[in-house]
Amino acid sequence: MSTTTTTPAVRVERASSPVESFLARHAAMIPSFAAVVILVLLLAGAEAFLRGDFITARNMSALLLDNAYLLILAVGMTFVILTAGIDLSVGSVMAFTGILGAQLLVSGIPVWIAVPAMLAGGAAIGLLIGVLVQYFNVQPFIASLAGLFLARGLAFVVSLSSIRVEEPGVLWLQQTRFRLGDWYLTPTGIIALLTVAVAVFVLHLTRFGRTIYAIGGNEQSARLMGLNVARTKVAAYVISGFCGGLAGLALTAYSGAGYPRNGIGTELDAIAAVVIGGTLLTGGRGYVLGSLIGVLVFGTIKTIISFMGAEQAWMQIIVGALLLLFIVVQRVIVARSERRR
């Protein structure tokens, strides 16, 4: 009797359409797919609206160049958000490391010391936040807010005004163009893409990456499974801080100067890009490649606005609307997977 009742139940489960079971199995990817769709729609819409003047090699290359620093920040932010944390300090860290590097270079410190110092400075602030979060049980929001003010303050301590960078090694990062037809890549763009590649490798092909996902999914379970939760969580913030330092380098090269007021609000841009890219703020689900798409969506909107000569305020409004849309999509997905349980 029991076999006759259970067998059909199993069959019903199996008989669900392949599309449905694919969606169930890859629910975590849906928001990232949605981001790709939105990016394509944006590009196609702009292309149609501007009658073929938008998708040009020059524009697309500039898209990466103009947003290299944001991409680097978004990669670091993805690590933190995957562990169900948040890092509000990255914009300030970028400004601090940028002005620190500029100051060091102007005082005649060689570039091979200045650049590692920038990266180490960013990583140190990340370490501080990570330790606060993990060992002092401070909310990530508050801990990284402290990091935000600390880094901004340090930036003003280094210099109150903008410092021009004349160092050829740093300017080379920006001015070099590796051309292929009309397409080009700058070393800053290459650094950003390499950061993405390394992050993909770490998150999907190493034990550390697997642990990041496990912690975001269920920290208690991860601890009971004997994973090294403390070390991994601190490492996520260190990575984010390091990316802040790297973004500081990219931005200094991009603007040719360090400026202590750089990157005010950029941490929110990075978070927006990560969320648009399909990473859940509750942690455990998301992809670095999604964050890449998110940054491209962000950059494309910015480019479209400036092409149309519209108010920059529209940029904020559109990004805000997109964020709203994505958060609703994510809630629906989370609610669906919880109902299934």
Place this chain on the structure above:
Amino acid sequence: MTAETDHGLGPSSPPSTTVLSLRGVSHSFGAVRALVDVDLDVHPREVVAVVGDNGAGKSTLVGVMAGTIVPDAGELVVDGQELGLTSPGLARQLGIATVFQDLALCDDLDVVENLYLGQELRRGGVLDEVAMEREAWRVMSRLGARVPSVRAPVATLSGGQRQTVAIARALLGVPRVLVLDEPTAALGVTQTAEVLTTIERVRDSGHGVVLVSHNMADVQAVADRVVVLRRGRLNGDFDAERASYEDIIAAITGVSPPRRRRAPGEDA
């Protein structure tokens, strides 16, 4: 301390070789003494059931063996060596695998990822997904598990399937002792039978099993030895074959069994 030790070790279990021993384990949560001077031996090819009423200290005992609770006093003896268990990772390294009552799985990750979390197979520094997936199929089928796919997120599985994933995960590192905390509490009749069969298979393959349970039917079905906890103390150690249901219930509740020659009112 222990009111009664009905030490009926079966003829098949040699008393000298234990895979895991607890010696004088005590632990308090504030003023509450959760465990008081508890000794426990686990032999290979043996299912030791730990039973007791709510608040008897069963979960604390599981925590001590799993490394999530560091006891105030007492030690673990593994392979004749006295050790302090300070972390779940260390417990795993020593071959003590625990299946927690809430299973401790990561719902967003798929079956393979859950099985291998913290002990991933690697080749040339990167995760070897192919080998892990192949091995996962093998382990799951050995346990007689029916999962739609080892690449399905654990959130999509049923309660019994999730239980099997948790047990499979525990068995992966070839542990010496498998500790199960209320493995059948959330399961239906068929799934319970499956889990009990799994426990017997694990026992027959030479592991020691500690089964912590409320459910006397489960305990009598698979246990070789029944250890009773009452208010944090050992209150009886029975041979499951010989001990009657009433004896065990009496030890759990603290009422002296009528047929025992013991002064009335004597208690733990």
